[in-house]
Amino acid sequence: MSLLLDSTPIERPVSRAHGIGFWTIAGTFLVAMAYSTVPSPLFPLYVAREGFSTFAITVVFAAFAVGVVISLLLAGHVSDWLGRKAILIPALGLEVVSALLFLSSTSLPVLITARVINGLGVGMIAATATAFLHDLHTRHRPGASSQRFEIVSTAANIGGLGVGALLAGVLAQYSSSPLSTPYVVLAVLLVLSIVAVALTPETVTRQQVSYRPQRISADLGAAGLGAFSAFAVFGVFTSVSPGFVAGELHHPSRTLAGLVVFIVFGGAALAQTLTSGVRVSTLRSIGLGAQAIGVLLVVAGMYTTSFPLFLVGGAIAGVGAGVQFKAAIGAVAATAAPARRGEALAGLFFVAYLGLSVPSLSIGLATRYLAPTTVMTWFAALLLILLAGVAVLAAPKRS
Incomplete structure (x- = not known):
């Protein structure tokens, strides 16, 4: 569920920082994708508390896809000229905002808004994190096979979606605040991820390019x-x-x-x-x-x-x-x-x-x-x- 786009890499000598950055971005990618499926095992609890129908729950879920599509069309490709970190950090910030909305209310309009914002962030993260991983892998291991990049990006992306649902389910099962604890835990991890990304070396030189939506x-x-x-x-x-x-x-x-x-x-x-x-x-x-x-x-x-x-x-x-x-x-x-x-x-x-x-x-x-x-x-x-x-x-x- 990621989109790899061409980039203009920064010409820097191979460094240990790029190797550390590779795993940092992999972990960030996993956390971001994990957050997207946190609500899945919690939906029956929302039904019990608010009396939502199955259709209302699917509207909340579909709002995520709407956000992803909008973000993919408008911002998923711009890290190629603005830089990976310039897109990834704000996108992670959107995920934190989404988590705070989930923590603020269980009403249907708030849940829908939170999921749209979640989707906007993921649309930016999926494309940018995948490209960032490819850049860092190439910089850290020039000339090496891309197999490590392919395996790690897949595990972080698709695997993260599964990890988020399982983690949320376990936390909800054994927590006294099942509709709060999963979001608090993921929000903390997202904030830590923002700090980690800020410390990762950039791989793209910023360019002045006329903006256009993704075709x-x-x-x-x-x-x-x-x-x-x-x-x-x-x-x-x-x-x-x-x-x-x-x-x-x-x-x-x-x-x-x-x-x-x-x-x-x-x-x-x-x-x-x-x-x-x-x-x-x-x-x-x-x-x-x-x-x-x-x-x-x-x-x-x-x-x-x-x-x-x-x-x-x-x-x-x-x-x-x-x-x-x-x-x-x-x-x-x-x-x-x-x-x-x-x-x-x-x-x-x-x-x-x-x-x-x-x-x-x-x-x-x-x-x-x-x-x-x-x-x-x-x-x-x-x-x-x-x-x-x-x-x-x-x-x-x-x-």
């Missing part, structure tokens, strides 16, 4: 549909699955709610790491199969009220979504012209975040009129149709 490419084909389907899975598990676990599966534990999200994103991050060097066509086949099998097992777990089956299905679906999105990025990076690669990747992320929000909102609205198990069955059916569409679009064209 979006719409011609994405199988990659775009694959990204949409992958993020649809992520969106469902971070927005409505904690409510399903507490309601339909009768497991109200906040730790278990966080564990579900952690396993989905953890499976995605692990699969992306283990498939390094695998061809895009093979990645796509693995992703399609795993997503299909996983979502069917999730629905079966809901019908049989089997939490283990639901959890296994979530893990397999997460693996599939992670590999599918990696295939989408690989396809776009390989086929886009160098001068339009940033534009094409921005388009891919735009479509992906639509996948993160639209299906979740639709599910939230549908649960007002239908049983959650029925709604998830329809989601599974529509996801299978999307996956079939990816397979058709990606099939080799016969002459």
Whole structure:
């Protein structure tokens, strides 16, 4: 869930500071992404306290995607000429503001505002931190393989999303203030991250460039549909699955709610790491199969009220979504012209975040009129149709 853009690196001799900075930015990236999923296992608590409907909760969740898309279009690329730290530090500041809003009130308007601000920060952080990591890795290990950068950036990015939900679930389970403690802990870590980033060496020389929003490419084909389907899975598990676990599966534990999200994103991050060097066509086949099998097992777990089956299905679906999105990025990076690669990747992320929000909102609205198990069955059916569409679009064209 990151966007790597071209940069103008500062020509400096290799230094130990760049090596330390690499791990500093990796830790900062992980903390920032972890904060984005803190609310996921807490949503049932908001429902119990404020009486929110499932649809209201998904609106709160979707507000995050709206913020990310706006930020991605307006600010995700400007660190290439303003500098990495000049964007990363204010973005982390937005995350702190978001946490303070969550601490100030549990009313719906405040929660929505907090999530939009959270998304604005993440849209800036995902692009900038990934590029910063690449710069620092290259400076610290010139000429070395990019494998360390790829593994660490994936673990911090996708893995961080899982860590945040698990940490929030554990803190909420064993804290006397479950709707406050997770935000306090992450806010402190975010403030420490701001200090750490300020001490990290800059890697980009500031340039005077006429500002323009990031251009979006719409011609994405199988990659775009694959990204949409992958993020649809992520969106469902971070927005409505904690409510399903507490309601339909009768497991109200906040730790278990966080564990579900952690396993989905953890499976995605692990699969992306283990498939390094695998061809895009093979990645796509693995992703399609795993997503299909996983979502069917999730629905079966809901019908049989089997939490283990639901959890296994979530893990397999997460693996599939992670590999599918990696295939989408690989396809776009390989086929886009160098001068339009940033534009094409921005388009891919735009479509992906639509996948993160639209299906979740639709599910939230549908649960007002239908049983959650029925709604998830329809989601599974529509996801299978999307996956079939990816397979058709990606099939080799016969002459």
